Amino acid sequence: MPTNRAPARGSAITSMSFGHACVDIYQGAVAALVPFFVSERHYTYAAASGIVLAASLLSSVMQPLFGALTDRRAMPWLLPVSTLVGGVGVALSGLGHSYPLTLAVIALAGTGVAAYHPEAARIARQASGGSHTAMGWFSLGGNVGFAAAPVLVAAVVGVGGLRASPLLVIPAVAGAVLCGFAVRALGAGGVGASHAARVPGRNDWASFVKLSVAIACRSIVFVSLSAFISLYAGRRVGGDIAGTAALFLLYLGGAVGTVAGSRLAGRFGRVAVVRWSYVLCVPAVAGVVFVPGPLLYLFVALASAGLYVPFSLHITLGQDYLPRRIGTASGVTLGLAVSVGGVVSPLVGSIADATSLQWALAPLVALPAIGALVLCTLREPARLEKTPSVAGPSANSPRQEAR
Template sequence: MRHWMIAHAVDDFYQGLVPASIPFFVLDRGYSYTAAAGLALAATLGSSLPQPLTGVIADRRPMLWLAPAGLALAGIAAGLSGLVPAYAVVWLLLLLSGLGVAAFHPAAGRDARRDAGGSAAAMSLFAAGGSIGFFLAPALVTPALVTLGIGATALFIPPAVLMAFVLSRHQQRRRVAAHAAAAPAGPDRWVAFSLLTSLEVVRSIVFFGMNTFIALFWIGHHGASPSVGGVALTAFLGGGVLGTLLGGRLADRWGEVRVIRIGSAAAIPALALVRFTPNMWIGLVCALVAGVAVNVPFAVLVKLGQDYLPARPGTAAGVTLGLAVTIGGMFAPLLGAIADRWGTATVLGVLCVVPVVAFALSLALPQPRRQQPSGPRSAAAASGGSDRSRG
């Protein structure tokens, strides 16, 4: 699974590159805030809306080249965006970068599930890769652009090309296993998947809300410096990586639904500690804990979604990794309006309550049906079994 973890990290790095580079488009090119918001919109539209359709296509055709090609497009287009002078071309390149992300996620989610062999811990490695990439983007992009200007986005093209090549070679080696993949075990359960998607939207509201406002809360409520506010954001995002990995391991021991319920419930007091702890330094530890709690269900939701739609793992990944996450992010402007009127402390107070909805939805999730693992060994066994049944 290390190929998928690294590939997901590289791919989502370019999702993080866009917001990290937008201030430099404003400074270096003189773009208005409206124009800058348009660039963010281009990347978001490209990466979110096509993912369910891409997932449907990935479920109907093997297309093992789709994930490497999407990764390469995401990186090349984002890297070139800082080199072209015309706004319309920059907008188009960021749209294309988003489309590359949209091509990568469903196909990669489907094929990572194949290699995971039914293990939630293995799928958590794949999911954590995305969190790592998004976490590293501002840390690497900002110093480069501060030193060299917006054209330095081109420095980040090679990782995408290199990883796309490595992933393509990996896919070629796995072609036989993919061809012999086990037949779906049981019918698709759309009602259960709809509940799970709603839960992922709620979780994403909390994640994006904290991602947007935790540093501002530290600055405005605690009177901290911007650098300390950045440490709070780093603690929350770092906890997210740990929570994603922890959730997968716990799910293999305790079951997916139970871990989703535990994580959804734990997020409530964890976020309350961030909001109400008076000491900002102790609050940094609370931010780390909150990041863990909010993200414990993340990888488990991705795998459980594929369990609910065993015949459509690409579609399930496209929704849980793409569409549902983006819909959650669209609530950030509403939280911004609350912050403008009542302050960031009120926003964090609201975010303490939102996980209650997630926990209520988790109580309605049905247990997944026991399925034959889809790893290489079981795939071969399933292929042999189907040959005997045809005989």
């Protein structure tokens, strides 16, 4: 008689959500560290945005590669190991004054983050049975980590300076423990072979490419705002606290937006919800760039909602467009398309150095509109009816029904 694994899967999703929060602290921490690099090391906008590029460049290339690897063989051990690698990279970034060394350790952090996400998304998808709500909770964990990053960095680096950055490794240790618990709860310790052939359905590469273009537009807006909103709000409103509050608000909206997105998708459909979220971003980003004073925070909150509501829906849409390449889909939607923003951020910094930060951010208003137009050509994909076991194929492991 098969064993009921629902309690184990529920606890695994919970652990993975908290573990995801610990990992994504290190994505948010890079942007949160930028003002401290500017103030303590006197970096220019272009040099500071190069830090963001270092975190994103390797990640943008490596996440799809790790995704392709997990399509061939399950690697659940990557979750705790990559969490530690990401944390160590950020923790070392404040030591010394060498710009190349800082770029190197930030790139190490980006590699850890790259290794984590495709396998984590694959395991979360399979553990959840394809549930929008469960994947929403998994994505929420990452968004909470983003929101916590500026607060954590302000508490550690704002008080002790960049030399206190080694303390930032603590969430990585906690995250590694949580990921290890999730893998153990799911019985995912073994390494399986390729599972792509066991999944029904056909890959819709054309729709997946269109979705990736829209995600790239969203990424450029989000990463550029993440990198510069602290500096921009500090000057538009006044004070370092004002800048930290704006970055925190930008990330905090993810907590509400991700949960709202999964619920709205159940009622209106994922493609429609994603499309209208991009439409909302157009006036919201315009308000962030052009509206002065405290009213800026309202538009930051609206932009955050528009950017985060589609976040978990991007993942499940990508996985459903490529049902036989879930690891690849996760690597691109969470990696390559998302990391494009980090690649573009030095250009934004260079424009800011040559003109002003406001003029550098102004072109961001057009990108959500482009994304919305691309999304108008997409249709809702068919949902997967079954998902393979977490550890890969096994003659004794029943497939889980999608909810």
